[in-house]
Amino acid sequence: MIGCLIVHGFVGAPDETAEIENHLRDKNWLVYCPELPGHDGTKDGLKSVSYKHWVYKAEVAMKELLSRCEKVYVIGFSMGGVIASFLAAKYPVEKLVLISSAVYYLNMKQLMQDMKGWLIESIRGDLAEDDIFQFYKAKIQRLPMAATLEFVKMVKRLRPHVNQITAPTLVIQGKNDGLVPEKSAEYIYDHIQSKEKELYFFPEAKHYIWFGEEKDELLEMIDGFFH
Template sequence: MIGCLFVHGFTSNPKEVNELVKHLEDKSWMVYCPELPGHDGTKESLKQFSYKHWVYKTEVALEELLKRCDTVYVIGFSMGGVIAGYLAAKYPVTKLVLISSAVYYLNPKQIAQDATGWFMEGIRGELEENELYHFYLDKVKRTPVSATIEFAKLVRKLRHALDDIDVPTLIVQGESDGLVPPKSADYIYSHIQSEDKQIFYFPNAKHYIWFGEEKQELIDKIDEFLDSTTARKERDVDDEDRTTETVYH
């Protein structure tokens, strides 16, 4: 059986990636997208947890999938991509997909362009109709400073795990992403040690690529990568060492 762990992003939740998860479930795979601790949509809840709680939740989920499935893929979105990379370096997963992964975060140039556009829409009285603007505004309102600090800690502590990834990896990035700049994807690609790695850019896509016109192309790209035949990474005698290694320095 094929299993797939999908790790959602910071201040996100499984509902926001449900369309991609449902697509994978339709393949008759065992797909799990756990809600990270504190990510129930409330500001107070998010204050109660650290990045270690987020990582631990995904480790428990992945270990369960590895017990049940012969082949396990890991997909990570945004902050979830950083966690997914850490998991792929530590556990015997088969393939890794990283979507808008936040090794670097905030793209000032794109943010300025988006802000200018929103300003002009405000002048024309059209801003209330902009769903993306309200989507991000709501996230900002629900994000405590303490959680943002934990997010930064997570990136700093886990980023170096990229150097230990040697499984087939697909990196996907929107070039118009205001939250994660393209250099994040470049950094990931240059540090991953796998001989089978691909990087794909969507020129007009923002952070949530599947919310835009490129949705089907994104799904096709993921399908092409995951459904292709590659040698499965063997779970050999090194497994015990890999699963007990820590990257918290």
Template sequence: MIGCLCIHGFTGSPDEVAPLAEYLRKRTDWMIKTPTLPGHGEELRLKGITYDQWFQAAERELQALMAECETVYVIGFSMGGVIAVYLAEKYRIDKLVLLSAAFYYVNPIQLWRDILDMFRNGWRRIGEHPLFIRYKNKMRSTPIAAVLEFRKLVNEVRPRLPYVHVPVLIVQGEKDGIVPPKSAHYLYQKIGSSKKKLLFLPESYHHVCHSADRHLLFAEVEKFLWENGND
């Protein structure tokens, strides 16, 4: 059996990766998991949460998936992409997909602007969409200490990049105002994988699974994961 772990971003929830997860569920018989990291979800409770708790939660989910599946893929969005690299360096996974991976720090003000622009260009009734509501609330619910924990997490993972050798697809939205394109280039240059692909999406913002290029993204991720004859 094939398993796929999808990890959301900082102050986010599984909704951030849900469109891709649902696409894969409809087109495969894989076991696909979209866990919620500690302190995250519908209501943020980040006070007192440390970055190692995010690592540990992701590890538990991966270990459970590996216990049931012979082949395991990890997909990480934003901070989830950083956590995915941590897992790929520590565990024997088969493929890695990094979406808007936040190896350069998120700017909270730009996050809000990016969300607004994304919805103006692609969604109607912005005030009713769950992503808009969540990010409106998160601007008031993210303690500075949590931001510092996020930065510690990135600093912990960066030195591990050369030791990751799993095939990797690195995805970056060209309209991403939160994680700059240099983060994707940095990843491509530093990661130790001999099989690596860099995919830029010209019409996508930070939340690539919800942006205008999402159908191209889904098809490219599916193609990458099926390459080399997976059963």
């Protein structure tokens, strides 16, 4: 049996990667995206945990899949890409896919463009209908400063593990990602030791690539890499 571990992003939840998870389940794989500690949709939840809790939960899931499956693929999104990189450096991962992975974070130029667009929408009275803005707004409202500091600490501690990755790796990034800069994907691609590695930028995509028109292409790309 093939297993696939999906690690979701910061202040996220498994349902954010459901499009990918459901697509892979159709292959009759054992697919698991654990809810990282504190990521229960409340501000208080994130106040009570450290980044070590997030990594530990992912490691437990990794070990469980390895015990039950002949091969284990790993997909990491955003912060989950940092954790997935750590797992791939430590465990026998068959193949690794990193999507919008935040080994570096905040693309200020793109973020300012996004904010300018939201300001214009606000003036027009259209902001309430902007699903992406409302999505990010909900995230920020439940984000305590302590959790942000844990995220920063985790990235600093785990980034060096990228240099130890030898598994075949697909690195995917959106050109219009305001949360993760292009240099993050480039850093991963340049530093992993994998003999088989690919880097692809979706020219129009933002952080959540599968929320846009590129969803089908993204899923096809993952399929092609895993086979």
